[in-house]
Amino acid sequence: MSGTTGEIINVTIKVWRQDGPNSEGRFETHPQAITTDASFLEMLDLLNEHLNDQGHEPIAFESDCREGICGTCGVMINGRAHGPQKATATCQLHMREFADGDEIVIEPFRAAGFPIIRDLAVDRSPLDRIIESGGYITVNTGAASDANLTPVPKEASDQAFDAAACIGCGACIAACPNSAGQLFTSAKIGHLNLLPQGQAERWKRTESMVETMEEFFGSCTNHGECSEACPKEISLDFIAFMNRDYLKAKVKNRALTGQK
Amino acid sequence: MNPLINAKIPAGDIAEKWENHKFSMNLVNPSNKRKFEIIVVGTGLAGASAAATLGELGYRVKAFTFHDSPRRAHSIAAQGGINAAKNYTNDGDSVHRLFYDTVKGGDYRSREANVHRLAEVSVNIIDQATAQGVPFARDYGGLLDNRSFGGAQVSRTFYARGQTGQQLLIGAYSALMRQVAAGTVELHSRAELLDVVTKDGQACGIVTRDLVSGEVTPHSAHAVVLATGGYGNVYFLSTNAMMCNVTAAWRAHRKGALFANPCYTQIHPTCIPASDDFQSKLTLMSESLRNDGRIWVPNGKADSRSAADIPETERDYYLERKYPAFGNLVPRDVASRNAKTVVDEGHGVGPLANGVYLDFSAAIARDGLDAISEKYGNLFDMYQRITGENPYQTPMRIYPATHYTMGGLWVDYNLMTNVEGLYAIGEANFSDHGANRLGASALMQGLADGYFVLPYTIGDGLAGQLGNDPVPTSDPVFTQAVAGINDTNRRWLATNGTKSVDHYHRELGRIVWDNIGMARNKAGLQQAVTDIPALKEEYHKNVRVLGSADTLNQSLEKAGRVADFFELAELMARDALQREESCGGHFRDEYQTAEGEAQRDDENFAHVAAWEWNGEGTDPTRHQEELTFDNVALSQRSYK
Numbered sequence: 001m002s003g004t005t006g007e008i009i010n011v012t013i014k015v016w017r018q019d020g021p022n023s024e025g026r027f028e029t030h031p032q033a034i035t036t037d038a039s040f041l042e043m044l045d046l047l048n049e050h051l052n053d054q055g056h057e058p059i060a061f062e063s064d065c066r067e068g069i070c071g072t073c074g075v076m077i078n079g080r081a082h083g084p085q086k087a088t089a090t091c092q093l094h095m096r097e098f099a100d101g102d103e104i105v106i107e108p109f110r111a112a113g114f115p116i117i118r119d120l121a122v123d124r125s126p127l128d129r130i131i132e133s134g135g136y137i138t139v140n141t142g143a144a145s146d147a148n149l150t151p152v153p154k155e156a157s158d159q160a161f162d163a164a165a166c167i168g169c170g171a172c173i174a175a176c177p178n179s180a181g182q183l184f185t186s187a188k189i190g191h192l193n194l195l196p197q198g199q200a201e202r203w204k205r206t207e208s209m210v211e212t213m214e215e216f217f218g219s220c221t222n223h224g225e226c227s228e229a230c231p232k233e234i235s236l237d238f239i240a241f242m243n244r245d246y247l248k249a250k251v252k253n254r255a256l257t258g259q260k
Numbered sequence: 261m262n263p264l265i266n267a268k269i270p271a272g273d274i275a276e277k278w279e280n281h282k283f284s285m286n287l288v289n290p291s292n293k294r295k296f297e298i299i300v301v302g303t304g305l306a307g308a309s310a311a312a313t314l315g316e317l318g319y320r321v322k323a324f325t326f327h328d329s330p331r332r333a334h335s336i337a338a339q340g341g342i343n344a345a346k347n348y349t350n351d352g353d354s355v356h357r358l359f360y361d362t363v364k365g366g367d368y369r370s371r372e373a374n375v376h377r378l379a380e381v382s383v384n385i386i387d388q389a390t391a392q393g394v395p396f397a398r399d400y401g402g403l404l405d406n407r408s409f410g411g412a413q414v415s416r417t418f419y420a421r422g423q424t425g426q427q428l429l430i431g432a433y434s435a436l437m438r439q440v441a442a443g444t445v446e447l448h449s450r451a452e453l454l455d456v457v458t459k460d461g462q463a464c465g466i467v468t469r470d471l472v473s474g475e476v477t478p479h480s481a482h483a484v485v486l487a488t489g490g491y492g493n494v495y496f497l498s499t500n501a502m503m504c505n506v507t508a509a510w511r512a513h514r515k516g517a518l519f520a521n522p523c524y525t526q527i528h529p530t531c532i533p534a535s536d537d538f539q540s541k542l543t544l545m546s547e548s549l550r551n552d553g554r555i556w557v558p559n560g561k562a563d564s565r566s567a568a569d570i571p572e573t574e575r576d577y578y579l580e581r582k583y584p585a586f587g588n589l590v591p592r593d594v595a596s597r598n599a600k601t602v603v604d605e606g607h608g609v610g611p612l613a614n615g616v617y618l619d620f621s622a623a624i625a626r627d628g629l630d631a632i633s634e635k636y637g638n639l640f641d642m643y644q645r646i647t648g649e650n651p652y653q654t655p656m657r658i659y660p661a662t663h664y665t666m667g668g669l670w671v672d673y674n675l676m677t678n679v680e681g682l683y684a685i686g687e688a689n690f691s692d693h694g695a696n697r698l699g700a701s702a703l704m705q706g707l708a709d710g711y712f713v714l715p716y717t718i719g720d721g722l723a724g725q726l727g728n729d730p731v732p733t734s735d736p737v738f739t740q741a742v743a744g745i746n747d748t749n750r751r752w753l754a755t756n757g758t759k760s761v762d763h764y765h766r767e768l769g770r771i772v773w774d775n776i777g778m779a780r781n782k783a784g785l786q787q788a789v790t791d792i793p794a795l796k797e798e799y800h801k802n803v804r805v806l807g808s809a810d811t812l813n814q815s816l817e818k819a820g821r822v823a824d825f826f827e828l829a830e831l832m833a834r835d836a837l838q839r840e841e842s843c844g845g846h847f848r849d850e851y852q853t854a855e856g857e858a859q860r861d862d863e864n865f866a867h868v869a870a871w872e873w874n875g876e877g878t879d880p881t882r883h884q885e886e887l888t889f890d891n892v893a894l895s896q897r898s899y900k
Contacts, residue, residue, distance in 0.1 A: 006535065006648075020811060037535040037648065045762070046538050052760045052815065057806045060814055064327070064501040065337045066541050068642075069426055072332050088645065096648050117472055118812040125449065128329050132441045136434035137393045141313040141711045142384070144391035148348060151402025161395040161420065164427060168331055197393050 006037030009100040013047060015059055016107045021115050036096040040083065041066065041073065043095055060119040068092040068231060071167035074174070075120050076107040081171035081229040089169060089231040109174035113181065113216040124170045126216035127184060133212035134205035135188045137197050156194050163190035165232040172226035173217060181217035183226035185209055186242035187234050193245055203249035210246050264518065265870050265885045268672045269373045274891045275356075278377040281673070282716055286723035293318035296722050297481040297730055299466055300324070301453050301508055304333030305425070305703060306686025307487030308432035309710030315439030317715060322479060323436065323445050324468060326452035326503065331433045334489060334501040335706060338425025339546050340409060341417035342703040344382040349406050353414040355379045361412050362701060363892045366694020367844035367860065369524070372891055373673060374691045381712040382704050386418055388711055392431040396420050409699040410547060410591060417700045422546060422638055428703055432710070452817065453508045455741045456484060456515045456682065463682035464731040467741045471817060474810040476745045478738035480730040482722055483681045485714065486512060490665035490687040492525065494825045494832070495777070496769025498662035499531060499544045505821040506828050509669050509688050517677040518870040518883065520670035520690035522828065523836035526697055526845045527778050528663035529595035532646055533615035542661035543646055545639055547699055550588045550595070552623035552632065553656065555579050557616050561606035567617055567655050578602055585900055593696055593845055593858070596660035600778045603659070615657035624652065660778060664702060666693045666845065670870040674717035675709060681721060685709035690868070695844025749809040752819045757802030761818040764799040765825065771795065772829050780836050781849040788833035796826040831871055831880060838882060841865045855900070862894050
């Protein structure tokens with residue numbers, strides 16, 4: 001195999017470089033010729049190969065599956081989390097979305113809750129802390145009854161799935177002017193609270209996850225940028241659902257239901 | 261029997277082995293479990309489920325992932341589904357049938373006892389995952405839905421849209437995070453295993469590098485579990501994630517663990533062909549597309565007309581022609597090999613002539629656009645995003661790509677390697693799929709090992725160690741291992757050659773793909789055994805790794821992984837060379853039937869080849885574990 005199938009375009013890459021969490025950052029500019037069939041991250045791979053050849057350290061950026069499902073990748077492209085194409089993670093974005101002569105500004109996800117590690121890589125571990133605080137159903141291995149013992153209405157299951165489709169990339173937080181974590185948190189709460197299996201811990205889970213979220217992230221003021229940036233198009237309805245459940249959790253007399 | 265490879269298969273009837281074994285194993289009582297420390301490396305389906313379950317049981321677990329979060333592991337990308345012998349569809353499925361299909365699908369190169377146990381616990385996995393909130397597909401009555409998958413005549417595949425792996429991993433990850441919160445599991449993220457440490461022949465810990473700070477740290481435990489996935493990225497281009505690698509398994513191999521059947525690799529027939537020289541990975545298009553798509557190439561060679569301009573009479577629907585009974589639904593290995601044949605003969609399509617057509621026009625004409633969109637809409641969209649072509653209007657172009665590796669660390673029935681206290685689970689071991697894995701069986705095996713097998717068998721190994729403290733990390737075995745890693749890192753940074761790690765990885769991948777790919781032959785394999793070490797030598801002399809070892813340095817991370825791929829690749833070539841038969845994913849040109857099908861040699865090769873590392877520059881030793889088939893009759897597969 002040799003050659004390429006696409007058209008070659010010349011773009012100017014303006015990319016954020018930062019040596020470490022406490023170093024000062026700066027923009028670097030590099031010209032790059034690239035086939036329109038390449039993915040955005042393959043364009044960065046190629047740029048890194050050139051940098052390495054010239055004795056410059058490659059740009060640190062994260063990616064893994066490159067199929068839009070693992071949630072590892074994610075950068076700001078021309079000011080938008082995951083770039084210009086709707087419902088598309090950075091790794092699924094292709095260069096045919098750009099034109100010859102374009103300047104492309106690449107920055108890390110920016111949020112107080114996501115400190116920069118190096119260049120375009122950020123620390124998103126607060127998302128794990130939110131899950132740890134209640135994003136599960138308590139069932140030990142081996143304790144489960146037959147899967148068909150509890151029918152789950154198809155609609156509930158489908159809606160739970162819509163929430164569970166979240167890939168945990170953090171684009172919602174990067175896109176939000178307040179760096180709020182509502183869309184991510186509500187997706188996980190919605191997934192579990194909509195299912196019969198999730199009812200036993202519903203109120204405790206909601207309270208705990210929302211309050212953990214608030215330790216790391218800003219407040220939601222209903223801009224909706226999160227859902228717009230979400231590569232899985234998670235709906236704002238889940239935020240409303242979470243807010244209702246949080247309110248209910250706060251006003252319920254939970255001593256009687258055993259969910260303190 | 262070779263003392264290195266005692267499989268420890270329990271005696272008795274196949275259906276009673278696991279039950280009897282569970283009863284005869286030593287137990288660790290609940291209050292003693294907290295006295296044991298267990299290291300689990302990897303947090304995909306196998307690792308996360310194992311770490312969570314061991315934590316629930318009361319062991320003190322340290323879980324390691326080199327990702328930023330356990331949820332990123334590549335199990336997440338599995339699309340199709342997970343098999344289980346539930347027989348909810350009442351179509352004649354049973355534990356025995358799942359067992360039978362898996363042994364046959366593996367082309368009679370797997371261990372009967374392990375596969376039977378896998379089929380037995382498959383039903384518990386569905387229960388467990390459902391209780392965790394995994395949103396499997398359901399019918400309108402609220403009960404679980406099933407579909408059929410390749411290699412089976414029953415519907416036993418549970419699925420969650422096209423994201424079954426993602427949903428199962430989120431389930432296992434949430435169980436893991438619950439144990440992290442409970443304090444039974446200590447989670448180390450962005451920590452990559454760089455060495456396995458043994459003392460007096462017993463695994464006693466690992467050495468990791470913190471990928472952010474660069475710090476190299478020893479960790480000790482009573483047992484070490486590797487759940488570190490497969491090695492498909494040895495081909496450079498594969499459907500694996502960018503970071504998937506063989507390093508953990510390989511470094512265990514260098515510490516004495518046998519590596520079994522490295523030449524058994526699975527090439528998936530329906531992936532999007534590469535579009536340029538610096539393509540970083542290949543994307544899988546679900547196998548389900550072959551239910552409605554027709555595969556063809558032009559009759560003529562180097563035909564550059566567009567698909568629409570090629571009349572029906574000038575098209576070769578080669579699978580339908582050669583396999584009238586199965587047509588486009590032949591198993592993965594058969595479909596892949598045939599695509600390679602027609603492309604090699606010059607019939608390839610697309611700008612680089614490196615694909616075959618998968619054409620939906622007949623299905624669209626028959627069922628309507630809406631019906632096809634309903635079934636495959638998300639896949640069609642993904643295809644269009646990647647290629648810029650609309651598959652509703654023009655046929656998809658597909659070509660096979662490396663997808664899964666059946667080979668891996670040799671383990672006994674308890675999933676322990678030949679190194680005492682070192683276990684391997686999930687794709688990292690070799691045990692259940694023989695020479696070919698059936699669709700929807702990888703998720704099943706990962707979770708079976710992690711939830712339901714290892715948590716039992718590891719107790720048997722630990723019981724005898726009660727009262728022993730783990731080897732302290734101040735012991736010379738640890739300090740030497742740490743010093744070794746630091747030395748190696750310094751060497752990479754000091755090499756200061758001219759080419760990047762990726763450059764050499766790509767070159768290695770070309771050799772492996774050309775010679776140890778879909779079809780292998782003696783001359784090519786001998787060539788690979790020569791070419792790989794030559795390129796490896798150049799790699800070590802001429803690679804350029806910039807930056808420092810004290811920060812996030814992705815080139816440095818890759819340098820070590822690619823070094824291990826070089827050594828593995830050489831072993832794959834040797835293994836393929838010595839297996840003078842064709843079976844499953846291992847097809848030798850010299851061993852085929854008159855019709856061009858894989859020809860096994862059961863008399864001489866019904867065994868596992870388990871390789872022993874003898875040090876750099878010394879040939880490895882090939883050990884054999886004989887396979888016996890008491891419950892499934894060996895037969896030649898035919899799909900005509």
